[in-house]
Amino acid sequence: MNIMLLLTTAVTSQLPEANLSLWSLIVKGGWLMIPIFLLSIVGIYIICERISVLRKLSKTPKDFTEKIIHYMETGNSAAALQECKAEDSPLARILQKGIRYSHIPVPELRNSLENTASSEVAGLEKGLSLLATVAGIAPMIGFLGTVVGMVQAFYDMSLAGNNINITLLSRGIYTAMITTVAGLIVGIIAYFGYNLLVGRIEKTTDDWENSISAFLDSLYAVKK
Template sequence: MQAQTINSTNPAVEQHVFSLWEILFSGGLVGNLIMISIFILGALALYIFLERYFFIKRAAKDTPDFLENIKDFVEGGRIQGAIDYCKATDSPEARMIEKGLTRIGRPISDISNVMQNQGQLEVSKLEKNLNILASASGAAPMLGFLGTVIGMIMAFFQISNVTGAVSPKLLASGIYTAMATTAVGLFIGIPAYFFYNILVTKVDRVVLKIQTHVNDFLDTLNKPL
């Protein structure tokens, strides 16, 4: 008996190659606009973080013996020399003390007030654009969630127009495409949130350093001769 050879062929299994680009930008016009907006927020957040980080780092840099030199100038009666020394020192506390030096001879309350006003300007410089960074950390996930909701609505709308059985592939592709915006929004928003808190902490440290220098300067002026 001759054995019969049976050739069995397995049905071809369609494999979908993972494509990050396709997942990110396959949500239609509205989804793509939302995705681009999230990436723009991410780029803006990164730029603000780097620019503020190095700006605050320069402001936080210690100037060795700065206050001691100011005390020597004041005690020696060389007020103009102290003012010139402050102008040559690029730091927030130097600019505040410079304002106070220009008011020497007036009541100590006037000196303190003018230094506080200058201090508010210096703090506003340090905190510049931090509100934008905070907004980006919250807006990116919200935009992502909005994209997901819109994508899910569109996906289920397409499914509702399908006659007969709904293909699981159609359902799955619509869902993962819609959820991509939420994933990207969280991917942008979480680092932006940490960036914001890092910068706020650094600003607080600089403000504490400024207050310490200003208080020491005022103590020098109040020191009895």
């Protein structure tokens, strides 16, 4: 008997159960749905948490750097430091260091601020490596479920001998299909979230670089 015909018939025989609940489908996916489910929780948590952090950074006033530059140009470094402490953001901490060490040569100060910025960027990227892992491993677990399900289906066929009952194959087919779909869905969400966060972080760091350059340029002009 054609194996593909058997598998197709097995799937078709389950169509009357189209009203299965989501929980029933998850249960039919087998034990491999557990790690996929855990990965989905980890991925969604990282995405939501990082978006929340980046959203807070976007609330930094656009004229914040201009205020700091104005204070420095007028020689009011104390007010500039107070403004940075009140803002308490990564950019504020970077410029705060620049104010405190404004007496050193500008090239050395630039290197110092770039190192500080790199440290702040590392904080923004917290969890992204784990999110990338989720994006890669979730589909792999889903494909593993496909293999396990097909093995289960063939095993059930071998036990049945000549009296093959199509319904026996449903367990393996469910495991194969549901785990694959679940793994791909989790992987797609994690991959999309990763790229979204990377893009927003890059935009944030570009804004920091522009602010640092403007601050250093004004400081250089004052010293000159």
